[in-house]
Amino acid sequence: MRMPSSSAQDRQVSVWFQKIQSGEIKLPRFQRHQAWDKNRVCSLLDTVTKNLPLGVTLLLNVDKEQFVSRYLVTAPETQGRVTEHLLDGQQRLTALWRALHNNYDGISYFLYIDTYNEAKDESEKTHESQVWYWSRWTNKSGKTMPLWVDVPSECLKRGVIPMHLFRPGDIASEIDAWVDKALKTSKPSSYMESFETLLMEWMNKKAKLKDYIRDVRETITHFNLPYLALPSQTTKETALQVFINMNTNSKPLSQYDIIRAEIEGVKDVSLDDYQHELDKKYPAIQHYFELPFLILATSALMQGKLPNQRGMWDMSKESMVDNWEKMALGLSKMAAFMESQSIYDRSRLPTNAVLAVIAALYVDIPENLDSRGNFEILLKKYLWSSFFTDRYENSAASHAFNDFVALKGIINGECKSDGSPFTERDVPVLNRELYPLSTDDELKRVGWPKRENIRGRGIMAVFSKLGAQDFADGSQLNRQQLIDGRRHYHHVFPDALLKDVGAESYFALNCALITDKTNLNISNKDPMNYLKDRYNWTSEDIVNTRLQSHLIPLEELKCGDYEGLSGEDKVIKVTQDFAQFIAKRAAYVAKAVEILAQGRDIIASEIINSVEQQLALEEEVSA
Numbered sequence: 001m002r003m004p005s006s007s008a009q010d011r012q013v014s015v016w017f018q019k020i021q022s023g024e025i026k027l028p029r030f031q032r033h034q035a036w037d038k039n040r041v042c043s044l045l046d047t048v049t050k051n052l053p054l055g056v057t058l059l060l061n062v063d064k065e066q067f068v069s070r071y072l073v074t075a076p077e078t079q080g081r082v083t084e085h086l087l088d089g090q091q092r093l094t095a096l097w098r099a100l101h102n103n104y105d106g107i108s109y110f111l112y113i114d115t116y117n118e119a120k121d122e123s124e125k126t127h128e129s130q131v132w133y134w135s136r137w138t139n140k141s142g143k144t145m146p147l148w149v150d151v152p153s154e155c156l157k158r159g160v161i162p163m164h165l166f167r168p169g170d171i172a173s174e175i176d177a178w179v180d181k182a183l184k185t186s187k188p189s190s191y192m193e194s195f196e197t198l199l200m201e202w203m204n205k206k207a208k209l210k211d212y213i214r215d216v217r218e219t220i221t222h223f224n225l226p227y228l229a230l231p232s233q234t235t236k237e238t239a240l241q242v243f244i245n246m247n248t249n250s251k252p253l254s255q256y257d258i259i260r261a262e263i264e265g266v267k268d269v270s271l272d273d274y275q276h277e278l279d280k281k282y283p284a285i286q287h288y289f290e291l292p293f294l295i296l297a298t299s300a301l302m303q304g305k306l307p308n309q310r311g312m313w314d315m316s317k318e319s320m321v322d323n324w325e326k327m328a329l330g331l332s333k334m335a336a337f338m339e340s341q342s343i344y345d346r347s348r349l350p351t352n353a354v355l356a357v358i359a360a361l362y363v364d365i366p367e368n369l370d371s372r373g374n375f376e377i378l379l380k381k382y383l384w385s386s387f388f389t390d391r392y393e394n395s396a397a398s399h400a401f402n403d404f405v406a407l408k409g410i411i412n413g414e415c416k417s418d419g420s421p422f423t424e425r426d427v428p429v430l431n432r433e434l435y436p437l438s439t440d441d442e443l444k445r446v447g448w449p450k451r452e453n454i455r456g457r458g459i460m461a462v463f464s465k466l467g468a469q470d471f472a473d474g475s476q477l478n479r480q481q482l483i484d485g486r487r488h489y490h491h492v493f494p495d496a497l498l499k500d501v502g503a504e505s506y507f508a509l510n511c512a513l514i515t516d517k518t519n520l521n522i523s524n525k526d527p528m529n530y531l532k533d534r535y536n537w538t539s540e541d542i543v544n545t546r547l548q549s550h551l552i553p554l555e556e557l558k559c560g561d562y563e564g565l566s567g568e569d570k571v572i573k574v575t576q577d578f579a580q581f582i583a584k585r586a587a588y589v590a591k592a593v594e595i596l597a598q599g600r601d602i603i604a605s606e607i608i609n610s611v612e613q614q615l616a617l618e619e620e621v622s623a
Contacts, residue, residue, distance in 0.1 A: 008056065008228055013048070013096065014168035014221045020097055023078030025059075027086050028067035034094050037452070038107055038133045041095045042394075045131040045163060048096070048223050049111060049216055057089025057225060058246050060239050061232040074103045087239065088246045089227070100167035100220070106136050108149055110160035111216065112394075117159030119434070132160060132394040137445050152182035156209075165213055168221040179209055255309060256292035263317045274324060282332035287345045287479065289352045297356035298327050301404055302363060307356045308397035326363050334359035337376065341383060342464040344479035348449075350387040350457040353396040357404045358383070364411050375411055377599035381430055382407060384596035387458030389435035391428065403429050437593055440586040448506040450489045456508040462551070462592045463513065466604050469549040470514050471531060474542065476549075477513060488516040492552060493578050494530050497562070501571040503578060509585045510578075512550045526560025527581075548604040551592065553584035587611045 019025045036044075047054060060066075062082050069085060071077050072094050086093065099109045112132045115125050139145050148154035155161065165175055183206050188198035230239055260271040275295065279286055285294065297307035299320040305311035320327075334355060343349060358379055365375045382403065386392055391399055408414070409422030416422060424430045438455060449456035468477035470487075481487050490512045491498075491505055498505040544554055559577035562570055591607050 008226060010224050010226050012221065013223045013225060016093060016225060017097065017168050019084065020072055020075045020093070023071065023076060023080040024083045025086055025093075026065075026069035026071055026082050026084075027090055029070050030067065031087075031090055034073050034091065036091045036095055040091075041099055041109065042131045042133055044092060044095050045099055045109060045111075048220055049129065049131065049166075051219050051223060054092065054225055057092065057227040058087040058230070058242065059227050060085040060087055060230045060234060063232040066236045066239070072097060074098055074101065084229075087230075087243045089225075092225070099163050102162060102164035107133050108136060109133050109163040110155070111163060111166065112158075112160050113212070114159060116156055116161075118157045120159075130395060131163065135393070137442075139441060152178050153185050156182040161213065166217045166220050168217070175210065175213055179206060179213070183209070255312060256296065259296065259312065259317065263321060267318060267321045269321060274321075278328045278331070282328065282335065284335040284339065285331045288335060288338060288349060288355055289346055293352075294331055294355055294359065295327065298331060298359040299323065301356055301360035301401065302327060302330075306397050306401045307353075311397070311401075327359070330359040330362040333362040333365075337362075337379060339479070341380065341461075342467075342477070343461055344464070344477075345482050348457055348460060348464065348482070350454045350461060351392045351396065353392045353400045354383055354386050357400050357407070360404060361407055361411060364408060378407065378410065378424070380599040381424070381597060382427070384458075384593065385429045385435070385437070387454060387461060388438045388593045388597065389429060391435050392454065399428065403427055437597055438590070440583070440590045443586040443589055444507070444509060444582050446508040448489070449508045449511055453508070458593075459508040459589055460511065460513055462589055462596070462602075463549070465596070465602060466551065466592075467549045468513055469546040471512070471546055472515055474546055475515075481515075486515050487513045490514050490516075492531075492550075492557070493527050493581060497527075497530075497574060498578060501574045503575055507582065509582050509589065512552070526562055526577075528558050529560060531557075548608060551585055551588040551604060551607065553581060553588065553608075556581040556584045584611075587615070 016025075044054075062085055065082055065085070067085060069082065072086075072090070075097065098104050102108055110132050111129055113129045114120070115127060117125065134146070134149055136149065137145050144150070148158070162178075165171070165178055183202065186205075187202055188195055192198055230242065234242075263269065263271050275291060278295075279291060285291060288294070296312045300307050300311040300315045302323055303315045303319055305315045337358060338344075338349075338355075346352070349355075361375075361379065365372055391403070406422055406427040409416070409426070410424065414422055416426065428434055443455070443459065446455045446459060447453050449460045464477050469475065470477075475481070477487060491510055492512050493505065493510050495505045547554060547557070556577070559581070562574060565573055588607055588611055591611050592602050595602050595607070
């Protein structure tokens with residue numbers, strides 16, 4: 001029997017959207033749900049806006065549905081006739097649909113255009129654009145934060161335009177309204193000198209902005225996302241086999257593989273041998289990230305190149321090999337510095353963007369003890385500021401490069417183009433006007449730190465810096481415990497208790513990294529009794545010391561009397577107790593972050609006393 005053949009065809013994004021809108025395209029239910037993270041979505045949108053090619057999707061033409069199906073996430077459920085099943089390409093189409101309709105929960109996407117960024121000097125601006133994301137949350141007043149995201153003029157000032165303004169369709173009035181609001185504050189008044197000239201310039205600026213949006217919309221609307229179509233008579237078995245084959249990836253050549261071949265061609269040395277020796281000589285480095293990436297990123301920075309794919313391609317491979325010993329020593333000092341800050345491994349590292357920066361800076365930091373000590377204070381400021389600002393949420397490679405240039409300028413005593421010396425204010429991540437530290441309110445909403453979450457892992461890093469003593473045996477957190485799997489992510493307020501009242505428990509501020517114990521029946525227990533049941537403690541002072549090393553507020557933990565409550569009374573009491581606990585711990589962490597970002601060490605008792613004194617003073621003033 002002759003097998004049905006598939007045919008490759010072109011299809012523009014606008015046509016895909018029309019079919020999604022009408023309900024003609026559905027997904028077989030056996031497909032996994034949407035899995036792409038925000039960085040992957042940004043990468044896809046960048047590809048589309050730059051009109052670069054994407055892979056082929058796979059469709060099954062449908063006369064009668066052979067599979068139980070579902071609509072794409074957030075697509076209209078029209079109940080209309082289905083003509084196609086999407087076998088491969090769900091992640092791409094869902095990401096395009098949701099980002100261009102701005103219906104992701106807690107996140108919005110923007111196109112950043114460098115020329116519109118008012119914070120940059122005209123001489124520094126380029127014609128580059130890049131897709132960014134911004135996290136959203138609702139504060140205690142019910143407002144969606146950050147507020148500026150919903151203010152067109154504030155968006156344009158930052159050089160960003162919401163991605164939903166670029167979606168296909170008849171949205172001219174929506175674009176006009178946004179542009180009008182974005183430029184309203186800069187419109188000249190009739191009483192101004194040279195009003196007509198200024199008005200003409202303003203109108204040209206408005207027309208230019210509309211033209212830019214129109215051009216990007218045209219690119220997206222007509223972007224070709226090709227597909228292979230299996231005929232409708234294809235059997236279920238055949239369609240499934242094709243689906244499996246399309247989703248089986250052989251390992252492609254990595255960038256490191258290609259650069260390795262280049263080096264062997266121009267220097268006649270084995271990069272594998274070099275790497276093996278480096279790993280053998282400095283084994284701690286590999287705990288923080290893949291060694292090939294760290295080697296390439298650090299080498300790129302040492303040559304004044306961006307620590308990304310483009311910079312790695314552009315750097316001199318001969319110089320990379322010539323500077324190998326300096327680079328290797330820089331990486332070893334980076335690993336030692338990270339350990340000195342009680343960050344022990346990749347799984348607890350808030351962002352890998354800092355690693356190559358610190359390693360490359362150590363190449364220039366002198367061995368003189370006084371000088372090295374002073375510059376390591378600067379590194380501490382950089383490290384903790386990176387964990388608790390938005391600096392590395394977007395464009396991490398370019399931001400890391402700019403921070404590196406200014407930090408290197410300070411270390412080497414260099415001057416800027418205007419002749420003045422580099423100062424900490426020239427390091428963007430250290431400039432609190434540009435990048436303020438996380439507030440209590442932001443920290444309270446940070447998710448579970450086991451996930452890839454800069455702020456969540458940053459919070460755990462604070463506890464690690466304080467020793468993070470185990471509740472049971474009092475041992476301080478160290479790398480060997482993590483390697484052996486002896487530390488686990490533990491809910492301070494019991495997960496079962498919070499679930500029982502319908503409350504979310506997976507917040508970083510409800511987490512402690514401690515050794516695992518067998519769970520007991522904890523559904524109705526208060527946190528302190530729950531902990532006492534799980535751990536053999538000796539004295540109250542020892543208990544307090546161990547808890548304080550995680551900045552756990554003791555009084556807010558000594559809540560309870562839940563076993564005698566039921567219904568709404570229990571819900572209210574547990575919810576209030578948990579909110580007070582999170583609020584107090586957020587205040588402690590915010591104070592610790594403030595100190596760490598100043599390059600100073602932290603002591604749990606001093607942090608707690610400082611916050612309690614401040615709160616008491618505020619209460620006294622308000623009274």
